[in-house]
Amino acid sequence: MLVSGEAAEAPPSNNGGANSTQNQNNLDRNLQCSFPIMLKFVDVSYRVKLHGGGGKSRTGGIMSMLGGGGGDVENPAPRHQERTILNGITGTAVPGRVLAIMGPSGSGKSTLLNALAGRFQGGQGLAGAILFNGRKFSKQIAKKTGFVAQDDVLYPHLTVRETLIFCSLLRLPGSVGRDEKIAAAEAAIAELGLGRCADTIIGNSFVRGVSGGERKRVSIAHEMLVDPSLLVLDEPTSGLDATAAYRLVAALGGLAARGKTVVMSVHQPSSRAYQMFDDLLVLSEGRCIYFGTRGQATPYFDSIGFSPLFPMNPADFMLDLANGVCQVDGFSERERPNVRQTLVSSYNNVLAPKVKTACMEAPVVGNGNGNPPTKEYSCTSHLATWFNQLSILLQRNLKERKHETFNSLRVFQVITASLLGGFMWWHSDYRDVQDRLGLLFFVSIFWGVFPSFNAVFAFPQERAIFMKEKAAGMYTLSSYFMARITGDLPMELILPTLFLSILYWMTGLKPELSAFVLTLLVLLAYVLVSIGLGLALGAFIMDAKQASTMVTVTMLAFVLTGGYYVHKVPPFVAWIKYASTTFYTYRLLINVQYGDGESISSLLGCSSTGRHHDIATCRFVHEDISGQIHPALSVGILVIMFVGYRVLAYLALRRIKA
Known part of the structure; x- marks a missing residue:
C-alpha cells in the first residue's frame, strides 16, 4: 500500500532508538575505520575544451553534468577553444558543519562538487589543490566519501528496505556479519525517517512508489551505510517542496552534528532551509562572490553596497546578485552589467585574502592528541568475497x-x-x-x-x-x-x-x-x-x-x-x-x-x-x-x-x- 507523501515525510520517531544505537555501536566496532575529514580546496579551477568549429556542439550535455547549461548549444568558437567552468575557488569544509554551495544554473556548482568528491582524479583541466586532512585524495579517503548525485539512481521495483539491505550486504566489509549488515540498514532507515515507507517500492516515472523526498533520503541512506566521514550531495532538495526540503536539510544537519563533513549544492533554498546551513559559498559564472559563515553573508553584501530594500529570503537575494540582478527600488529590478564584476572584485579584495589565510592556517584534524591521523590510512576493509x-x-x-x-x-x-x-x-x-x-x-x-x-x-x-x-x-x-x-x-x-x-x-x-x-x-x-x-x-x-x-x-x-x-x-x-x-x-x-x-x-x-x-x-x-x-x-x-x-x-x- 502506498504511503502518502505527508505521512512519509514525517521526521523519525524515537521508537527503536535504543536498538538502532546498539546496532550502530556493533557496526562501529567491526568497521573501526571512522575518522573526521577536514577538506581544504585552494585555487581550484576547471577548464573544458570545446570541440567543433561552429554550428551545433555536443558540449551541452557535458556542461549540464559539470554545472553548465543543458542541451545542444550554438558554438561559433574555433576548434579546441577552452571554457572556464571554475576560476580560483578557495575554501574549507569542516567536520560537524554543513557547507552549502549556492549559485544559479551554470555557475559551476556540480563541477566543484565532483572535484571535491575526487571524481576528476587524473582528469585534464583540473587545477589547484584539494586536500583531505592535509593529504591528496586516496583510496582510503574514497572509501570514507559518500557522493549523492542530483538524479536518484535506484532500482524501481525494490522496496526501500530491500534497496538498503542489498547495499549494506555489498558495501560493508566482509568482516561484518550478515545480521549486523541488516541491522545497519535498519538503523539507516530509522535515522532518516524512512520507517513508514520501508516496505514501499522505490518506483519511477512509470511505476508509483515513494515520494520524491523519500527517494532522496534513500539515496542519502545508501551512502550513509558505509559511515562516510565526508558526504557530498548535488542539489539534494531539487524537485522537493519547501517542507520536504527543510526536513531533508535538517536530517543532513543531524548527520553533521555527529562529526560528519557535509557539503551540498543548493539552487534556491527556502528561508527555513537556509537557516540550517553553517557555512556558505556563493558562485557566479564559475567565480566565488562569497565564502564564510551563513550569518555573516548578509552583513558582508550590505558592507559593499548590496542590500535588499524590503524583507526577503537571503538566499533569494544572493541568487539575484549571482545572476547580476540588482534591486533599484522596492518593486522593480533591472540587470546591471557591472554587478558581477563588482561582486567578484569586492570578494577578491576584501574576503579572498582572509579566506586563503584561514584555509592555510586551519589545523589538520587530529586523532585526539593533536597529531595528524595515521591509523585510518592503514585501515583496511575488504568487501564480500x-x-x-x-x-x-x-x-x-x-x-x-x-x-x-x-x-x-x-x-x-x-x-x-x-x-x-x-x-x-x-x-x-x-x-x-x-x-x-x-x-x-x-x-x-x-x-x-x-x-x-x-x-x-x-x-x-x-x-x-x-x-x-x-x-x-x-x-x-x-x-x-x-x-x-x-x-x-x-x-x-x-x-x-x-x-x-x-x-x-x-x-x-x-x-x-x-x-x-x-x-x-x-x-x-x-x-x-x-x-x-x-x-x-x-x-x-x-x-x-x-x-x-x-x-x-x-x-x-x-x-x-x-x-x-x-x-x-x-x-x-x-x-x-x-x-x-x-x-x-x-x-x-x-x-x-x-x-x-x-x-x-x-x-x-x-x-x-x-x-x-x-x-x-x-x-x-x-x-x-x-x-x-x-x-x-x-x-x-x-x-x-x-x-x-x-x-x-x-x-x-x-x-x-x-
Missing part, C-alpha cells in the same frame, strides 16, 4: 527483474503468438513440407528477434546504476556480469517453454515426446544465443535507441539469410548466412522433424522422377531438408556463439570508465 557478491547480486536481480520478465504485456505477446501460430498451422500435414518449414522458420524468427530485442536494453538501462556502484567499489565487474547473465536464465526460459508447449501440439508436429524435448532444447539454446547477441550489442553501444536499431538490422540480416526465403544467396553476402543464428537453429529444427530427409523424400517421390508431385515442394525437400549441414556442427557453432557473444559483452563493459 566474489561468490558472496555473486549470490547477493543474483538475489537482487531476481527480485528486480521478475517484474519485467513476467510483465503482463510480454506474457500476453508470447501466448498470443503461440495461439496465432497454432491456429494458422492447425494440425498441419507432415507431407505439406512447405507449410511445415514455414512454421519452423516462424519459430526461428520469433525467438530470434524477441529475446535479443529485450536483452539489448539490459546494460543501457542499468548503465547509471552500474557506473555509480562501480565507482563506489561495491563489487567487481566479473561478479556483476555473471549475476546479470545467469540471474535471468531461469525466468527467460519459462516463456519459450510455454510458447512451444502450446504451439507444438496444436500444429501437429512430430507426435513423439523425444521430438518435443529435442525441439524444446534447440529452442532454449537459440534463446540463450539470441540473448547473448542482444547483451553484446547493448554493451558495445550503451544507448538504448541506437542499440535497438542495430539489433533490428542484425536480426533482419540473419532472417533473410536463414535459408527459407532465399536459397541461392549472392556470393558477396553469402558469408552472412554462416554468422546467422537463425540459419543454424532452422536447420536443427528441420532435423528434429524430418531427420536426413530420406523418408519424406521417398514418401513424396522426390527421389524419383517426381512426375506426380509438386516440383516446388521437392525443391524444399532437396535444399532445406536433404541439403542441411550436420547437426553436430550446428550445435557446436551455437555453443561458440553462446560463449563468444557474452565474452564480447564483458570486454565491452570493461571499457566503461566509472
Whole structure:
C-alpha cells in the first residue's frame, strides 16, 4: 500500500532508538575505520575544451553534468577553444558543519562538487589543490566519501528496505556479519525517517512508489551505510517542496552534528532551509562572490553596497546578485552589467585574502592528541568475497527483474503468438513440407528477434546504476556480469517453454515426446544465443535507441539469410548466412522433424522422377531438408556463439570508465 507523501515525510520517531544505537555501536566496532575529514580546496579551477568549429556542439550535455547549461548549444568558437567552468575557488569544509554551495544554473556548482568528491582524479583541466586532512585524495579517503548525485539512481521495483539491505550486504566489509549488515540498514532507515515507507517500492516515472523526498533520503541512506566521514550531495532538495526540503536539510544537519563533513549544492533554498546551513559559498559564472559563515553573508553584501530594500529570503537575494540582478527600488529590478564584476572584485579584495589565510592556517584534524591521523590510512576493509557478491547480486536481480520478465504485456505477446501460430498451422500435414518449414522458420524468427530485442536494453538501462556502484567499489565487474547473465536464465526460459508447449501440439508436429524435448532444447539454446547477441550489442553501444536499431538490422540480416526465403544467396553476402543464428537453429529444427530427409523424400517421390508431385515442394525437400549441414556442427557453432557473444559483452563493459 502506498504511503502518502505527508505521512512519509514525517521526521523519525524515537521508537527503536535504543536498538538502532546498539546496532550502530556493533557496526562501529567491526568497521573501526571512522575518522573526521577536514577538506581544504585552494585555487581550484576547471577548464573544458570545446570541440567543433561552429554550428551545433555536443558540449551541452557535458556542461549540464559539470554545472553548465543543458542541451545542444550554438558554438561559433574555433576548434579546441577552452571554457572556464571554475576560476580560483578557495575554501574549507569542516567536520560537524554543513557547507552549502549556492549559485544559479551554470555557475559551476556540480563541477566543484565532483572535484571535491575526487571524481576528476587524473582528469585534464583540473587545477589547484584539494586536500583531505592535509593529504591528496586516496583510496582510503574514497572509501570514507559518500557522493549523492542530483538524479536518484535506484532500482524501481525494490522496496526501500530491500534497496538498503542489498547495499549494506555489498558495501560493508566482509568482516561484518550478515545480521549486523541488516541491522545497519535498519538503523539507516530509522535515522532518516524512512520507517513508514520501508516496505514501499522505490518506483519511477512509470511505476508509483515513494515520494520524491523519500527517494532522496534513500539515496542519502545508501551512502550513509558505509559511515562516510565526508558526504557530498548535488542539489539534494531539487524537485522537493519547501517542507520536504527543510526536513531533508535538517536530517543532513543531524548527520553533521555527529562529526560528519557535509557539503551540498543548493539552487534556491527556502528561508527555513537556509537557516540550517553553517557555512556558505556563493558562485557566479564559475567565480566565488562569497565564502564564510551563513550569518555573516548578509552583513558582508550590505558592507559593499548590496542590500535588499524590503524583507526577503537571503538566499533569494544572493541568487539575484549571482545572476547580476540588482534591486533599484522596492518593486522593480533591472540587470546591471557591472554587478558581477563588482561582486567578484569586492570578494577578491576584501574576503579572498582572509579566506586563503584561514584555509592555510586551519589545523589538520587530529586523532585526539593533536597529531595528524595515521591509523585510518592503514585501515583496511575488504568487501564480500566474489561468490558472496555473486549470490547477493543474483538475489537482487531476481527480485528486480521478475517484474519485467513476467510483465503482463510480454506474457500476453508470447501466448498470443503461440495461439496465432497454432491456429494458422492447425494440425498441419507432415507431407505439406512447405507449410511445415514455414512454421519452423516462424519459430526461428520469433525467438530470434524477441529475446535479443529485450536483452539489448539490459546494460543501457542499468548503465547509471552500474557506473555509480562501480565507482563506489561495491563489487567487481566479473561478479556483476555473471549475476546479470545467469540471474535471468531461469525466468527467460519459462516463456519459450510455454510458447512451444502450446504451439507444438496444436500444429501437429512430430507426435513423439523425444521430438518435443529435442525441439524444446534447440529452442532454449537459440534463446540463450539470441540473448547473448542482444547483451553484446547493448554493451558495445550503451544507448538504448541506437542499440535497438542495430539489433533490428542484425536480426533482419540473419532472417533473410536463414535459408527459407532465399536459397541461392549472392556470393558477396553469402558469408552472412554462416554468422546467422537463425540459419543454424532452422536447420536443427528441420532435423528434429524430418531427420536426413530420406523418408519424406521417398514418401513424396522426390527421389524419383517426381512426375506426380509438386516440383516446388521437392525443391524444399532437396535444399532445406536433404541439403542441411550436420547437426553436430550446428550445435557446436551455437555453443561458440553462446560463449563468444557474452565474452564480447564483458570486454565491452570493461571499457566503461566509472
